[in-house]
Amino acid sequence: MRTPMIAGNWKLHKTKNEAFELIRTLSPATLEIDDVEIVVAPVFTVLDAVAQVLNESNIKLAAQNCYPEPFGAFTGEVSAELLKDVGCDYVIIGHSERRKIFNETDLFINKKIHSVLDADLKAILCVGETLDERENGQMFAVLKNQLTNGLANLEHRLMDKIVIAYEPVWAIGTGRTASPQQAQEIHFFLRSLINDLFGPDVSEKTRLLYGGSVKPDNIDDLMAQPDLDGALVGGASLKSEDFLRIIKFKKSNSSFS
Ligand code: PEP
Numbered sequence: 001m002r003t004p005m006i007a008g009n010w011k012l013h014k015t016k017n018e019a020f021e022l023i024r025t026l027s028p029a030t031l032e033i034d035d036v037e038i039v040v041a042p043v044f045t046v047l048d049a050v051a052q053v054l055n056e057s058n059i060k061l062a063a064q065n066c067y068p069e070p071f072g073a074f075t076g077e078v079s080a081e082l083l084k085d086v087g088c089d090y091v092i093i094g095h096s097e098r099r100k101i102f103n104e105t106d107l108f109i110n111k112k113i114h115s116v117l118d119a120d121l122k123a124i125l126c127v128g129e130t131l132d133e134r135e136n137g138q139m140f141a142v143l144k145n146q147l148t149n150g151l152a153n154l155e156h157r158l159m160d161k162i163v164i165a166y167e168p169v170w171a172i173g174t175g176r177t178a179s180p181q182q183a184q185e186i187h188f189f190l191r192s193l194i195n196d197l198f199g200p201d202v203s204e205k206t207r208l209l210y211g212g213s214v215k216p217d218n219i220d221d222l223m224a225q226p227d228l229d230g231a232l233v234g235g236a237s238l239k240s241e242d243f244l245r246i247i248k249f250k251k252s253n254s255s256f257s
Contacts, residue, residue, distance in 0.1 A: 002207050004223070005163060005230035006247045007039035007062060007124060008237025009092060009211075019046045020053060025240040027057035030247060034058070036230075038247055039124075040237070041092055044078055051087030062090035062124065065098060068111035070119070080112075080119035091116045092232075094126045094150055096169045106149035113150060113162070122161040124232065125150050126211070127190070131170035140189060147193055159202045163209060164190060165232040171212025173234060180221045180228075183210045187227035216245035223249045 014022065019042050030038055041062035042050050051061050067077035080091055093116065094109040109125070116123040127146040129139040143166075151162070166186050171178050178186075187208045195203035210222055211232030222228055236242040 002205065002229045003035065003037050004249075005037040005039060005207055005209060006243075006249075007041065007090070007092075007165075007209065007230070007232050008243055009041045009064060009095070009232055009234050010043065010238060011064070011097070011234060012043060013238055014042060014046065016046050016049050019050050022238070022240055023050060023053050023057070023059070026059060026243065027053070029240070029244050030058045033247065036247055039090055041090070047083070047088065048086045054087070060089040061087055062092055063088050064092050064095065066091050066093070066112055066115065068108070068115040070115065080116045080121050084119045084121050088121060090122045090124055090163075092124045092126065092165075094146070096126060096128050096167055096172060100169070106146060109150050110152050113154070117154075117158050117161055122163065124163045124165050124209070126165045126167050126232070128167040128169050128172075128212075134168070134170065139186075143186065143190065144193060147190060148197065151197065156198050156202055159194075159198055159206060163207045163230075164194075165209040165211050166190060167211035167232060173213070175213050177213040177215070177218050177222075178210070180225050183222055184225035184227055187225065191227050214246060216242050219246045220250040223251070 039060045039062050041064045054061055063083045066080045066083055067074055070079045070081040093112045098104045113123050127143055129142045133139055133142045168178050190208055191203050194206050207229040209230045209232045210228050214231045214233045215236050233246055
């Protein structure tokens with residue numbers, strides 16, 4: 001059984017006080033939840049402060065990015081080593097905003113994945129096609145490249161430190177969600193790819209999150225799909241009420257017990 005994960009990507013939002021406020025609401029409300037892994041990814045500047053208040057909670061800490069070298073003359077960058085030092089458990093790697101705005105390539109993303117694992121952290125690797133790629137029939141090839149290159153040279157045993165997030169670019173921050181069927185089709189494809197790359201045990205165990213305008217009113221239908229193991233949530237993770245409802249998705253039709 002794969003433990004579902006609900007992860008909130010705060011992107012470039014929340015001052016320290018706003019972050020505290022959100023965590024203060026989320027922490028007590030999630031204390032009893034032991035069957036969903038809950039993760040928040042604040043901006044770098046508040047990671048340390050948030051780590052202190054998460055100590056007593058059920059919520060794990062993620063960073064939104066890292067640089068692939070541990071230390072050195074890389075002005076303005078933050079490494080996985082330093083993220084480990086402030087208490088992160090996860091690092092989001094290859095988010096489509098980083099691929100698009102900062103021109104991150106699969107090769108660079110693969111280096112980051114290795115640096116995260118070298119620092120003894122876990123990675124949430126994001127993959128996803130643009131609308132053009134979907135409409136031009138390139139979707140499966142694009143996803144195959146992103147996944148295969150992103151996970152290149154990875155030892156099988158380390159795959160338990162990798163979570164994959166399928167985030168169709170056309171659904172991120174647009175209010176346009178992939179239908180549960182569209183998401184399931186891709187998740188099934190990604191799981192088959194992982195099976196080809198790493199074998200059936202790894203593919204059965206690897207968690208596949210969906211991301212792209214996940215909201216309280218669509219999470220239940222998404223989570224009812226057999227290959228969806230959770231969600232990476234942007235906008236709706238900034239409001240405690242919405243994020244809590246997403247964390248408490250209804251499991252009645254899903255594959256989770
Ligand atoms: C994201 O940033 O990863 C994301 C999925 O954003 P949103 O939920 O706002 O579409």
